[in-house]
């Protein structure tokens with residue numbers, strides 16, 4: 001069976017660039033996202049770079065049935081060596097603007113998705129004879145408070161809580177948990193959130209390519225030197 005790296009939210013943004021970087025390292029990748037046409041477009045685009053396997057599953061990672069069926073199907077052909085919990089949605093507003101619709105948009109991928117995707121991966125990861133990795137793309141918003149991000153910060157702090165517990169329970173096993181805390185990254189994530197950051201601040205954000213390369217490069221240290229956390233310090237984060 002071939003090895004494979006799973007990346008959630010891989011149709012665009014950071015996830016797509018992570019897939020590119022993993023492919024450049026010689027890995028096979030599995031892309032997941034909800035919007036089928038974008039997902040297939042990305043799969044086709046990436047396939048021009050490599051002969052490695054690029055498989056795509058169209059679905060919602062907060063849907064438990066999708067997640068179960070996904071693992072059952074993928075593991076017929078592949079050994080999972082890395083799961084990247086990357087999918088996420090941000091909806092910003094003041095604490096007076098919050099409503100259920102925002103919560104329902106933000107929590108599924110970040111909280112339900114991270115927990116379900118990891119839970120159903122664990123039996124396969126545990127069986128592996130090799131070191132396997134769960135990489136959680138959290139955010140500075142998962143360890144700090146930012147104005148106008150209360151719903152997003154709540155979801156990211158929940159993801160952070162889960163990631164810390166996951167690390168505690170897998171400590172000393174073949175499963176390594178790497179938590180990543182970037183600041184602002186230029187991506188479509190900001191499409192609906194631009195009004196909540198000062199004009200022009202995006203010029204100081206990282207690019208999706210920069211962030212993905214830093215993450216993936218840091219996953220290939222020797223086995224005795226695996227990093228736990230990747231914390232980004234970016235100048236724009238000094239805002240009140």
Ligand SMILES: NC(=O)c1ccc[n+]([C@@H]2O[C@H](COP(=O)([O-])OP(=O)(O)OC[C@H]3O[C@@H](n4cnc5c(N)ncnc54)[C@H](OP(=O)(O)O)[C@@H]3O)[C@@H](O)[C@H]2O)c1
Pocket residue numbers: 008009010011012013014015032033034035036038059060061062085086087088089090108109113137138139140181182183184185186187188189190
């Ligand atoms: N951009 C930033 O400034 C920034 C900073 C720090 C951390 N992050 C984190 O980095 C990660 C990637 O963000 P990004 O900037 O690359 O965002 P993005 O460009 O908006 O991409 C988000 C990806 O997640 C997918 N997705 C969302 N909900 C999903 C669900 N329920 N099931 C499956 N796929 C889902 C999207 O595709 P579909 O909508 O088609 O499903 C898309 O592929 C997120 O966790 C985000 O919180 C972002």
